[in-house]
Amino acid sequence: MKIKKTWLISFSPTGTSRSVVNALVSGLRGIPFENIDLTSPGMVPARQFDPDELVIIGVPVYAGRVAPLAVKRLGILRGNNTPAVIVVTYGNRAFEDALIELRDIALQAAFRPIAACTFIGEHSFSGPETPIAAGRPDSGDLATAEAFGMKISEKLAALDDPETAHCPEVPGNSPYKKGMGPLPFAPVLLESACTQCAACLPVCPTSAISLGTTIEVDHTLCIFCCACIKVCPEDALIIDADPIKQIRQWLFEHCTERKEPELYL
Numbered sequence: 407m408k409i410k411k412t413w414l415i416s417f418s419p420t421g422t423s424r425s426v427v428n429a430l431v432s433g434l435r436g437i438p439f440e441n442i443d444l445t446s447p448g449m450v451p452a453r454q455f456d457p458d459e460l461v462i463i464g465v466p467v468y469a470g471r472v473a474p475l476a477v478k479r480l481g482i483l484r485g486n487n488t489p490a491v492i493v494v495t496y497g498n499r500a501f502e503d504a505l506i507e508l509r510d511i512a513l514q515a516a517f518r519p520i521a522a523c524t525f526i527g528e529h530s531f532s533g534p535e536t537p538i539a540a541g542r543p544d545s546g547d548l549a550t551a552e553a554f555g556m557k558i559s560e561k562l563a564a565l566d567d568p569e570t571a572h573c574p575e576v577p578g579n580s581p582y583k584k585g586m587g588p589l590p591f592a593p594v595l596l597e598s599a600c601t602q603c604a605a606c607l608p609v610c611p612t613s614a615i616s617l618g619t620t621i622e623v624d625h626t627l628c629i630f631c632c633a634c635i636k637v638c639p640e641d642a643l644i645i646d647a648d649p650i651k652q653i654r655q656w657l658f659e660h661c662t663e664r665k666e667p668e669l670y671l
């Protein structure tokens with residue numbers, strides 16, 4: 407079947423899921439594509455996709471599930487038997503039930519998952535002293551994603567109708583493991599280091615950061631994605647909450663063995 411357009415749909419506070427989705431589409435040579443970025447809090451209009459379009463959906467894993475805000479924001483998109491490639495990116499610990507959950511979300515929204523994959527992205531809690539999957543996805547990961555994109559275009563070319571497409575089995579349990587609820591803390595500002603450049607404001611997916619007399623982070627809105635920490639040129643936003651510091655240390659000590667992308671076609 408001929409695909410008239412590919413839509414790259416991502417929720418990606420620290421950019422790793424978006425990199426993978428971009429690499430996948432570069433393997434689908436010759437098909438025009440457009441981005442739908444669900445990361446920023448601005449309104450993305452609800453829309454339905456056609457059967458001769460392709461969507462590539464990329465989201466991060468939070469606590470072994472699809473990041474809850476990604477689930478919510480994906481809710482405005484619907485397919486019409488539209489082929490879909492589903493991608494979860496995780497920080498080298500585990501993706502657990504996130505891929506099967508994303509498959510179910512896609513199916514419930516009338517998409518037809520024809521390919522699925524998991525990739526590793528630098529962990530949101532990674533830092534210079536406690537690197538966790540630092541630099542991932544790297545050039546090898548992106549080459550794997552591009553090659554998988556080529557395989558997907560071959561699968562699409564051999565298809566007459568998305569309804570007849572094989573929907574690959576993916577790992578994970580149903581019912582899913584318990585996901586994460588709201589966290590009672592947020593990154594903390596080192597006022598002496600902050601220059602109030604405000605680089606952290608636009609990257610926050612929930613508009614939890616504001617600039618008054620100083621930078622303020624509203625912990626009731628914060629999802630602890632760490633986008634603000636990673637973008638700050640002065641390292642003025644830090645992880646200070648003990649439970650997150652303990653998780654970061656545990657990840658640094660236990661998640662060092664390199665995991666590799668998994669591809670399902």
Ligand SMILES: Cc1cc2nc3c(=O)[nH]c(=O)nc-3n(C[C@H](O)[C@H](O)[C@H](O)COP(=O)(O)O)c2cc1C
Pocket residue numbers: 417418419420421422423424465466467468469470471495496497498499500501526527528529530531629630631632
């Ligand atoms: C709150 C939170 C929970 C996370 N849970 C997991 C997890 O269960 N397993 C894992 O390997 N990585 C986990 N991560 C790491 C992210 O999945 C990883 O950094 C991902 O690459 C981020 O995607 P993004 O760059 O598209 O935002 C978590 C990150 C955050 C912020």
